Amino acid sequence: MSGADVKPILISGGGLASLLLAQSLRLAKIPFKIFERDASFAFRAQGYRLRLSTEGLDAIESVLDAPTWQRFWDTCGKTGGVGFSTFNALTGEQAEQIVPEALASRSNKVIGIARGDMRNIFASGCEDHIEWSKHVAGYELTDDGVHAIFADGTKSVEGSMLIGGEGIYSRVARQLSGGKLKVYDTGARGIHGQAPSTAFKGLGEGVFRLRDDSRADGAIFIITNVRPGDMDDPNVNFGWTMGGQPGVIRAPNNDYSIVGKKAADLAKDLTKDWHPRFRPLFEEMDESEAAFWKITCSTPSGVPEWPSDPRVTVIGDAVHSMTPAGGIGANTAVRDSALLGRLLREAGGYKPGVTAAYEKEMRVYASAAVHLSYSTAVGQFGVEIDEKSSPVV
Structure with missing residues (x-):
């Protein structure tokens, strides 16, 4: 044939x-x-x-x-460090790493790509x-x-x-x-966001988890990867992803297809009391890139x-x-x-x-x-x- x-x-x-x-x-x-x-x-x-x-x-x-x-x-991108650096989102203090997570995959670097x-x-x-x-x-x-x-x-x-x-x-x-x-819909929700790489300079190079356990309705956190080389270029955006326990993050009218300003505004409101070291990630975010997401499994x-x-x-x-x-x-x-x-x-x-x-x-x-x-x-x-x-x- x-x-x-x-x-x-x-x-x-x-x-x-x-x-x-x-x-x-x-x-x-x-x-x-x-x-x-x-x-x-x-x-x-x-x-x-x-x-x-x-x-x-x-x-x-x-x-x-x-x-x-x-x-x-x-x-x-190749980022130094082999695991998460975890911080208290409100105080800016580094939290005890209870369960170290090995993230590096090659050359002792964390490898990531958009x-x-x-x-x-x-x-x-x-x-x-x-x-x-x-x-x-x-x-x-x-x-x-x-x-x-x-x-x-x-x-x-x-x-x-x-x-x-x-x-x-x-x-x-x-x-x-x-x-x-x-x-299955786990009920947990999140928001994706981006900001100019210069907004991340307060963190430095590495993979970071920022966690806020102060809310009565449940914990909220973000994870981000700050890679070297682009940190001083305002034309390059880095991303972060936010997650919240069930009930913490709610899209308007339960519409999780919404993108842009509405998602960005909610992210800013949820993090308004966070430490000044972390605030630029949200204050300087590209609102057009913000998007909700459901956490499924x-x-x-x-x-x-x-x-x-x-x-x-x-x-x-x-x-x-x-x-x-x-x-x-x-x-x-x-x-x-x-x-x-x-x-x-x-x-x-x-x-x-x-x-x-x-x-x-x-x-x-x-x-x-x-x-x-x-x-x-x-x-x-x-x-x-x-x-x-x-x-x-």
């Missing part, structure tokens, strides 16, 4: 896991198509800067070709394979392939496989697992089993959504991409048994990661998930 006759692998969603998988397929010359519901990568805020673990970096390096990996590595930069690099060379404004709402198996079904009722070309990588609201995951894959007891389908599987947040605690969600997602990509390369594309082999190995490391993320969030965010009664998204 000629290359032109080979059915493409269909990928639902154009997020990090999907694009890294696409890189693996591109390099192996396996045909693929990506269906992304947004109109472009610039359609929505790209979220907070991601910390990359040793496992995450190894997975990414195993997929990218040498020039693209070098571009990726050069784009990453989600938008990561997405653009992973998309390199794949742009012509992306179909925009295509919202996958399910799929239909054929005698020897699969169609993605879009929200408007139309269908994709027939593919050899469908990979669901469209995040926590994945319809592919719901259909494939018969509803066993669930994402997949089933804490582990990734459930479902009857494996040789034609369909899921990756990333679609199969294992995690809280931000521990910073391991994106790192686990890229492990999915590297594993599934390697199995497909070795098989030369679709082959019965690939999805079963991928899911068996993925369940082990992903279940451990979800459990760690949830267990950490119980302490950090005060969340609790009851798998029988907690609300799902």
Whole structure:
């Protein structure tokens, strides 16, 4: 069969896991198509800067070709220090580090990259394979392939496989697992923000957690990574992410899609009594970049089993959504991409048994990661998930 006759692998969603998988397929010359519901990568805020673990970096390096990996590595920030420096947000005093957290992954540095930069690099060379404004709402198996079904009722070309990588609201995951894959709303909320790097000079280089336990309705904290080199350039923005225990952070009309000034104003109000050392992070913030977010988590007891389908599987947040605690969600997602990509390369594309082999190995490391993320969030965010009664998204 000629290359032109080979059915493409269909990928639902154009997020990090999907694009890294696409890189693996591109390099192996396996045909693929990506269906992304947004109109472009610039359609929505790209979220907070991601910390990359040793496992995450190894997975990414195993997929990218040498020039693209070098571009990726050069784009990453490298911050000194191996763990969080925790401060009392009100007094400015450094708190006792009760549970040290090892954050460094290479060269004794904490490695981080903006989600938008990561997405653009992973998309390199794949742009012509992306179909925009295509919202996958399910799929239909054929005698020897699969169609993605879009929200408007139309269908994709027939593919050899469908990979669901469209995040926590994945319809592919719901259909494939018969509803066993669930994402729970923990009730905790957060705000992403950015400010000029000069606003962070009071902190200095490092990874910081600022915590306020003075509120009657629950604790609130921010996490930020202040990397060297850009600290004196007011044209460079650093990001911070704020988290609050359930009930502390409330979006107007419970609308967590709100971005901009309303989210910024709430962040400023919540931190108005914080120490002057930390106030510039909020007083000088770029209000247009502020955004709310819900803190969700997949089933804490582990990734459930479902009857494996040789034609369909899921990756990333679609199969294992995690809280931000521990910073391991994106790192686990890229492990999915590297594993599934390697199995497909070795098989030369679709082959019965690939999805079963991928899911068996993925369940082990992903279940451990979800459990760690949830267990950490119980302490950090005060969340609790009851798998029988907690609300799902």
